[in-house]
Amino acid sequence: MIAQTKKIGDIEVTALSDGMLATSLDVVLGIDRADAARLVSTIGGDLHIPVNAFLLKLAGKWALIDTGAGDSMGPALGRLAENLRAFGVAPEEIAAIFLTHIHPDHSNGLVDASGRAVYPNAELIVHEAEARFWLDRDEASGENERIRRNIAKAAVATAPYRQRMRAVREGEAMAAVSAVALPGHTPGHTGWLIASGKESLLIWGDLVHLASVQVARPDTGLVFDVDPQAACATRLRTFDRVAADRLKVAGAHMDFPGFGTIVRRGSGFAFEPGA
Secondary structure, three states: OOEEEEEEOOEEEEEEEEEEEEEOHHHEEOOOHHHHHHHOOOOOOOEEEEEEEEEEEEOOEEEEEOOOOOOOOOOOOOOHHHHHHHHOOOHHHEEEEEOOOOOHHHHHHHEOOOOOEOOOOOEEEEEHHHHHHHHOOOHHHOOOHHHHHHHHHHHHHHHHHHHHEEEEOOEEEEOOEEEEEOOOOOOOOEEEEEEEOOEEEEEOOOOOOOHHHHOOOOOOEEOOOOOHHHHHHHHHHHHHHHHHHOOEEEOOOOOOOOEEEEEEEOOEEEEEEOO
């Protein structure tokens, strides 16, 4: 299945797959590797993490939350534009793109192999703290090699959009879509809250990467986090909120399609996939 649609009030939200990201338990921080291994179904070898993006129909116009990896991370990723077309929406029809953050598996799909805009008519919307961290400084200023590499990639991915990029703060960015600051994974990591009538859905980006580990142990960080301690604190705080409010959520790296709820289970939490 390449697409699944959920109604949030009058708004259609469709999960689309960009493919699968391969990694290993070596990326896990703050938890013993043996403990992490007991929480996942695959022990040893690669872990395969889904990469999801979300298509919104807002007042008759199409918008995307994240754009996948494009052709930059191997043949198992970069299928979003193809799956979008298969769903019946041309990339030229996308009017707005909301980025949860500027990491390659979320933003490199903005451009093709030649650096041209895949979504030539889209406004690019990103949190101002994210823009400052990745786009408003020189590559050499990065604190480590991973950050320096991603600053360079961010410059290429966003280049065709810079004249139609809008940096926002927390709060409403567009009718029915509000930015929710979820810092830690990156400084401007953003959840997008979709609200219509009495229904809401928080699309939380990379709040969770390894669901089988990080839902049970929210104190587990990853090497991909710019600030692992802040990411863990944000995850725990957000779990508390969405469980108490019974708020529907969707994640970029939850098993496709990524929709569900966080519930309290004993002293911890569990993810319950949506129907």
